[in-house]
Amino acid sequence: MSGDEKVSVKLIKGGTLIDGTGADVIKGADVLVEGSTIKNIGKDIAAPAGTEVIDAAGKTVMPGLIDSHIHLWGSIAGGMQEWMIRPLELGLLKAATDARAMLNAGYTMVKCCGSSNGLHLRDSAAEGTLKGVPRIIASGHWISQTFGHGDPHLLPTEYVDMRTTRHRSVVTSALLADGVDECIKATRYALRQGADFIKIHVSGGFTSPRDKVTDVQFNLSEIKAIVDTAMQAGKYVTAHYQKSIPSLRNAILGGVKTIEHALLTDDKSVEMAMEKDVIFVSTMSVFRRSLSMNNENAKLIIESYNRLHEYGAVFAAGTDNMGIADTAGKNAGELELMVQYLDLTPMDAIVTATKNGAKACFMGDKTGTIEKGKLADIIMVNGDPSKDITVLQNADKVEMVMLEGNIEKRV
Numbered sequence: 001m002s003g004d005e006k007v008s009v010k011l012i013k014g015g016t017l018i019d020g021t022g023a024d025v026i027k028g029a030d031v032l033v034e035g036s037t038i039k040n041i042g043k044d045i046a047a048p049a050g051t052e053v054i055d056a057a058g059k060t061v062m063p064g065l066i067d068s069h070i071h072l073w074g075s076i077a078g079g080m081q082e083w084m085i086r087p088l089e090l091g092l093l094k095a096a097t098d099a100r101a102m103l104n105a106g107y108t109m110v111k112c113c114g115s116s117n118g119l120h121l122r123d124s125a126a127e128g129t130l131k132g133v134p135r136i137i138a139s140g141h142w143i144s145q146t147f148g149h150g151d152p153h154l155l156p157t158e159y160v161d162m163r164t165t166r167h168r169s170v171v172t173s174a175l176l177a178d179g180v181d182e183c184i185k186a187t188r189y190a191l192r193q194g195a196d197f198i199k200i201h202v203s204g205g206f207t208s209p210r211d212k213v214t215d216v217q218f219n220l221s222e223i224k225a226i227v228d229t230a231m232q233a234g235k236y237v238t239a240h241y242q243k244s245i246p247s248l249r250n251a252i253l254g255g256v257k258t259i260e261h262a263l264l265t266d267d268k269s270v271e272m273a274m275e276k277d278v279i280f281v282s283t284m285s286v287f288r289r290s291l292s293m294n295n296e297n298a299k300l301i302i303e304s305y306n307r308l309h310e311y312g313a314v315f316a317a318g319t320d321n322m323g324i325a326d327t328a329g330k331n332a333g334e335l336e337l338m339v340q341y342l343d344l345t346p347m348d349a350i351v352t353a354t355k356n357g358a359k360a361c362f363m364g365d366k367t368g369t370i371e372k373g374k375l376a377d378i379i380m381v382n383g384d385p386s387k388d389i390t391v392l393q394n395a396d397k398v399e400m401v402m403l404e405g406n407i408e409k410r411v
């Protein structure tokens with residue numbers, strides 16, 4: 001910005017404020033935004049001349065929402081066949097549309113836990129080409145052991161590993177690595193591609209063709225090597241983990257900072273995690289069917305997530321959204337599931353998608369709450385999500401979206 005260019009000042013006036021910390025709502029609150037940051041919060045703040053006033057009377061003003069686990073694959077129906085034969089370019093364009101739908105629904109930040117599209121969309125937004133998308137935090141490629149969750153092992157190996165394949169597809173996001181040396185190399189490769197953080201798999205998953213959700217993946221020494229290599233570049237490691245306590249303990253001991261899915265936890269592992277400030281990310285949306293059938297997995301998830309909440313662990317909302325069936329923009333369905341199935345109030349659920357989401361994106365000091373000095377990532381909602389969490393699934397109710405002080409949507 002040149003010296004004589006004026007910093008824009010905006011006043012969001014008279015709204016009902018949910019600040020994202022879990023504190024009670026404040027009625028008739030003003031939020032003053034200067035440039036990209038929140039300058040002041042209070043009542044009857046005097047607006048300097050030239051201030052753009054946004055009338056928030058009767059509306060809720062809250063932090064922009066954060067989805068801490070998505071994949072910007074731009075899927076249509078999903079499934080191996082689509083992922084193998086659909087041109088990558090179509091996926092990229094759909095992913096851009098999905099990202100826009102998320103911003104339109106009030107999501108100002110998303111964490112893409114595996115997809116090279118995440119890197120491209122982030123960089124396209126940074127160069128000013130792609131507009132109207134949330135801030136994207138992206139891992140790019142994930143690192144998996146051979147015969148791990150990130151290795152689609154019904155395919156020949158030459159179709160799979162990102163560094164060697166000539167069959168690039170959505171599912172070839174994997175860097176297969178076995179042993180400490182390969183883990184170091186794969187981590188450096190992911191960093192070289194522009195990863196904001198490193199995504200690994202420490203257990204099997206439900207969509208794995210041959211390995212089981214209970215399988216332990218990567219040895220502790222391999223996890224440590226990945227974490228150390230990432231930390232040398234100032235980056236953190238996020239781990240897919242589903243249903244084997246030894247995997248969870250390895251991840252925590254190895255220095256992993258966020259644990260995704262966590263369908264199974266026990267008291268000891270949660271205590272270990274909290275000692276090391278490990279963050280957990282929910283993904284109830286992908287288990288919607290299990291939850292409605294109240295099957296064994298549903299019972300495990302509910303028990304595990306209630307345990308995390310009871311312990312006061314940092315618990316952030318993720319959806320695992322891949323864009324399938326136009327679900328992008330409906331991400332706040334996760335919050336409804338939390339309120340429906342867990343011991344969380346609507347306000348607790350809001351914290352998982354604001355303050356705790358920012359922590360899961362390693363941006364807790366910069367955004368996630370409406371507090372002085374933080375980035376002005378703010379939305380205005382026609383309705384009160386602290387009473388009815390479902391309003392956040394209706395993009396038409398999200399009447400204003402501000403990202404770093406810029407108004408991206410206003411109706």
Ligand SMILES: [Zn+2]
Pocket residue numbers: 069070071113320
């Ligand atoms: Zn995922």
